[in-house]
Amino acid sequence: MDSVSILGEDEGAPAFLGARIRLPGRPDDFSQRMEDFPPAAVPARYQVAAEGAELVPGETYMLILGFEVDGDTPHVREGFRIDYTAGDVAYTTVFDSRIVLCPDR
Numbered sequence: 001m002d003s004v005s006i007l008g009e010d011e012g013a014p015a016f017l018g019a020r021i022r023l024p025g026r027p028d029d030f031s032q033r034m035e036d037f038p039p040a041a042v043p044a045r046y047q048v049a050a051e052g053a054e055l056v057p058g059e060t061y062m063l064i065l066g067f068e069v070d071g072d073t074p075h076v077r078e079g080f081r082i083d084y085t086a087g088d089v090a091y092t093t094v095f096d097s098r099i100v101l102c103p104d105r
Contacts, residue, residue: 008078037066
């Protein structure tokens, strides 16, 4: 994986801290919110930085996006883009899925 970027400008939106990959082998649990980044909820042996990660076809991975959320205003981002290379060919995949960042209340 070459890069992960967040789409949609939102003035005052929380900072994007980066992306991690949850590796195969961990039970398929799911959490929309985890404390800290990289998240301690995913043991270190089951996660790597997304940039530079080599994914094996047919395996199951989870993309973990880190944001610094503070204040009391929710923010919406329009999705994310993954740039990757397979063989010698560069690809881009855009995920048009809204990311809603909600502060603690």
